Amino acid sequence: MIGVSSGRLVLEAKGLHRNYGSIVAVGALDLSMSEGEFLTIVGPNGAGKSTLLSILSGAMRPTTGSVRVCGEELDFARYEWRHRIGMLSHQGFLYDRMTVEENLSFYGKLFGISDLEDRIASRLRRVGLSERARSEVRKLSHGMRQRASLARALLHDPDVVLLDEPYSGLDPAAAVVLRDVLEELKDGRRTVVMVTHNLREGLEMATRIAIQVGGRFEWEGSLKGALWKDFESHYHSVVEGRV
Amino acid sequence: MCAFAVLTGVLFNFSIDTTTVRPNEVATGLIWMTLIFGGLLGVGRTFHLESQDGALQGILMSPAPKDAIFLGKLIANFVLLYVVSLLVLGVFGLFFGIDLGRNFGWVVFVLAIGSLGFVAVGTLFAAVAAGTHLRETLLPVLVFPLMVPMVIYGVGAMMPLVSGRPFTEVEGNVRMLGAFALAGVAAGAVLFRYVVED
Numbered sequence: 001m002i003g004v005s006s007g008r009l010v011l012e013a014k015g016l017h018r019n020y021g022s023i024v025a026v027g028a029l030d031l032s033m034s035e036g037e038f039l040t041i042v043g044p045n046g047a048g049k050s051t052l053l054s055i056l057s058g059a060m061r062p063t064t065g066s067v068r069v070c071g072e073e074l075d076f077a078r079y080e081w082r083h084r085i086g087m088l089s090h091q092g093f094l095y096d097r098m099t100v101e102e103n104l105s106f107y108g109k110l111f112g113i114s115d116l117e118d119r120i121a122s123r124l125r126r127v128g129l130s131e132r133a134r135s136e137v138r139k140l141s142h143g144m145r146q147r148a149s150l151a152r153a154l155l156h157d158p159d160v161v162l163l164d165e166p167y168s169g170l171d172p173a174a175a176v177v178l179r180d181v182l183e184e185l186k187d188g189r190r191t192v193v194m195v196t197h198n199l200r201e202g203l204e205m206a207t208r209i210a211i212q213v214g215g216r217f218e219w220e221g222s223l224k225g226a227l228w229k230d231f232e233s234h235y236h237s238v239v240e241g242r243v
Numbered sequence: 244m245c246a247f248a249v250l251t252g253v254l255f256n257f258s259i260d261t262t263t264v265r266p267n268e269v270a271t272g273l274i275w276m277t278l279i280f281g282g283l284l285g286v287g288r289t290f291h292l293e294s295q296d297g298a299l300q301g302i303l304m305s306p307a308p309k310d311a312i313f314l315g316k317l318i319a320n321f322v323l324l325y326v327v328s329l330l331v332l333g334v335f336g337l338f339f340g341i342d343l344g345r346n347f348g349w350v351v352f353v354l355a356i357g358s359l360g361f362v363a364v365g366t367l368f369a370a371v372a373a374g375t376h377l378r379e380t381l382l383p384v385l386v387f388p389l390m391v392p393m394v395i396y397g398v399g400a401m402m403p404l405v406s407g408r409p410f411t412e413v414e415g416n417v418r419m420l421g422a423f424a425l426a427g428v429a430a431g432a433v434l435f436r437y438v439v440e441d
Contacts, residue, residue: 012421021348022415022423026397054441057304058304059300059304060360060441061440061441076436076440079306079307080306082305082306083306085304088299088409089297089300091296091297091300092296092297093296093297093298093301093302093304094296094298094301095292095293095295095298096295096296097292097294107301107305110302110305110306110307111305111306113304137296145296152301
């Protein structure tokens with residue numbers, strides 16, 4: 001289990017299991033995260049990282065176990081807790097034939113944001129997409145779509161930000177923008193969980209790191225100041241079962 | 244859908260010898276079948292936009308109530324299908340020489356109830372099909388069996404009306420059609436969240 005550091009408990013998962021038939025995607029997983037923490041989860045393909053993130057976001061029900069955000073259990077019959085979670089997934093959740101601005105406006109209305117115009121302008125400025133606000137999403141490059149998705153995920157100012165492979169397919173310039181935005185998320189107020197294959201990026205951002213294998217956290221801890229090369233060999237040891 | 248409705252009306256016109264059958268009696272059945280086939284084209288695309296880039300997942304993760312999402316989709320489908328049903332009525336009226344006369348209001352009312360029942364069931368099953376690889380192939384298999392009561396009561400209500408009979412004669416069929424539509428809307432609103440949640 002990953003333990004609690006100081007600060008208000010924001011994200012808490014107990015006894016999470018998720019099966020796909022006989023396959024266990026997430027098994028016996030507990031997690032507690034406090035305000036301001038940045039957890040990076042790394043692991044091989046099929047380790048259940050994306051499934052875990054889907055459960056934490058409320059997009060998927062666990063087979064057993066529960067998730068609490070700011071003390072409130074993710075009750076699928078209620079909707080208030082969804083204001084607290086923002087997710088950036090493999091998919092952008094954007095409508096291809098709508099402009100970036102229209103997409104953000106649509107999602108902003110779903111979240112009941114009052115100062116929507118200002119909020120959209122500010123988020124687009126932050127991800128460097130102000131000039132493409134009126135472009136249809138389908139006409140954007142992958143990197144730009146990813147930035148638009150990031151603006152969507154952060155539009156409602158969530159307490160918990162979940163990032164699933166955010167660097168996937170980004171060019172270096174887009175990666176820099178993303179890294180800057182993620183750095184800003186480490187403002188002490190937000191709790192961030194990032195799933196990635198990129199050990200270097202993962203290590204750079206994290207205040208805590210976990211290695212997930214076969215649906216479980218096989219290793220977790222803090223690696224402040226550690227070199228990513230050292231961590232890489234440690235990672236391979238854990239994944240191959242040598243630790 | 245509109246093109247489908249018009250073309251179907253034209254084809255039926257050439258495929259049926261109106262000198263050997265009563266056009267009114269044949270036309271009502273054909274109108275309902277055209278609506279079901281045409282409507283299926285429309286409801287099959289209900290979640291087409293959302294299927295791109297996971298947008299359905301995006302709206303499901305928002306605080307918008309699931310039943311509201313279902314009802315929004317249902318209203319959009321209903322408006323579209325109802326416009327098409329009026330077009331179908333016009334096309335068949337033209338080719339089959341149906342004289343609606345004094346029952347025009349009741350006929351469009353029956354079509355409205357039938358359209359509502361169809362889109363309620365169709366929208367729910369479109370959500371089911373959207374989560375599978377088969378999609379448009381699966382949808383008719385799921386929807387057609389449930390359309391049997393709608394066709395029975397819809398045709399039962401409309402045929403006497405287009406033959407100039409009074410509304411009181413078909414009131415029972417219209418009530419059953421209405422009950423089917425309301426049950427479809429209620430079931431869809433309740434079940435939609437279970438269909439879309441993983």
